[in-house]
Amino acid sequence: MIQFRNVNKSYGKKTILDNLTLDIKAGEFVILIGPSGCGKTTTLKTINRLIEPDSGEIFIDGKDITKMDPVKLRRTIGYVIQQIGLFPNMTVEQNIALVPKLLKYTNEEIDEIVHRLLDLVNMPYEENAKKYPSELSGGQQQRIGVLRALAASPPIVLMDEPFGALDPLTRDTLQEEIKKIQKKLGKTIVFVTHDMDEALRLADTIVFMNEGKVLQMASPEEMLQNPADPIIKSFLGKHMNNGNNAANMVASDFMRAKVLTVPKTKKTLECIALMSRRDVSSLIVVEDDDTYLGTVSVDKIKAEGKAGKEISELVTLESMTVNRNSNAQEAFELLIASPTGYVLVLNDDNTVAGLITKTSMAKAMGEALWGEMTQ
């Protein structure tokens, strides 16, 4: 539990934190949001004493953090920044191992931690541990950034707009992952963002700040129903009109229209390269006339593919498909049952129209409930 009591901070004449009092419950995903300059980042950085308040007290589990050694304090709190901040001179493994090393864990313990954490984000140790940050995609880098923060099992993790610099698709995936990890490991996460979509998607509790004060602290549902201030209302804006009717929707309303397809004549190695570049694990394969043929997964290519061969012989039909005009409920049920985690949407002429994933489904449902979303 993190408690702020009458915390003040100003730079010159500008007040950043104005007598801030705030309680953050243990095990919650708490999002600090508000217009720029509202003090959300300052609030975050006072928790690990990167910024020292002018007055007031901050307690973690009842202990006054101003009386603790800041270096020791920071080793017990995970920290993820927007620019990722992986050290370019260290490998993935060395980056993750930093805090456990500072805390003098044994080599065996560190080794176990690195293996376990890489597993957690599906980045196998053998493939990734010895790579340098510059060899990873942006999404992979920030996964490692998150793992570094988790390495010494801190009960609290601070995240300062961690996904702000990522492209929307990668951001979606990482948001899902971090939410899962938080639930699984029971961490208290304090997360700064200016993106209301992100806040609504991730938060147990949203803390809306303005001019150094808390305007409202509530669950996403409550904030949507009863925004306490016109500024909050304007932030929620697009999420608030309840017009659409989910019952009339069809499969194509739920899909992501931009999907990556490859011709069946593509070579195996090119496909592997393409997948790793796009950070995906399977590709949609089409016939010469663009009609749907099947899908091919990275595992399948790695297991059975030979260099220089066309992928047509590796294509499987394990992915579920649905016509674009099918009822939304049908698409929904297929998605739940799908072994691959997605459903392909086909046009009447059997060409590929799009892809329904859990994220695209959630987004469409969100839009049906709360109106147009960004991205």
Added chain:
Amino acid sequence: MSYSDFLSKYSGEIIKAFFTHIELVLLSVGIGVVIAVPLGIMLTRHQAAAKYVLSIVGVIQTIPGLVLLGVMLIFFGIGKPPAIAALSLYAVLPILRNTFTGIMEVDSHYIEAAKGIGMNGKQILFQVELPLAMPTIIGGLRLSTVYIISWATLAGMIGAGGLGDMIWTGLSTYETKFILAGAIPAAILALVANTLIGFIQRALTPRGIRLGR
């Protein structure tokens, strides 16, 4: 006297001068590093002082070599000590400036991340700042070494020996062969040192950074 006669008569002296020259260069650059790197690191911690210190060292750099050697002569007398003292002073500036800028140019978000995960000042310096600044620091070392190889020829004037001896002998006796016997090895030495330090620079650049470029 033909070139071959000259070489057979003086080759022993040329080789001796060559190694004395290397000795002068290694000692001066070594002392330069020992002064400049810690001083450069200190300046990044006291940036208000940095401006003054860097301009003072910059002024020293502009004192003509002969004048500085003369001044050192007053303090240390004749021989190697005054030469090494003067050359070390010259070696300081490029290394100092590169150490300072190399560390200052380390992206601030690396420092923030390092602090945020609980590194103390020493750990940040040795695990983050110095490795990331290393290519720049070695760049300064490279520059210093090449300069000092050429300036060390002046040291012959105050009896420190080295390839400068050959050149001064040649100048005072109008004998081109002596001048060449000093100048050519010095030029070769500068080229070899430059290439060698280039390799060291590459080797000391963290692999992850080389990949990123």
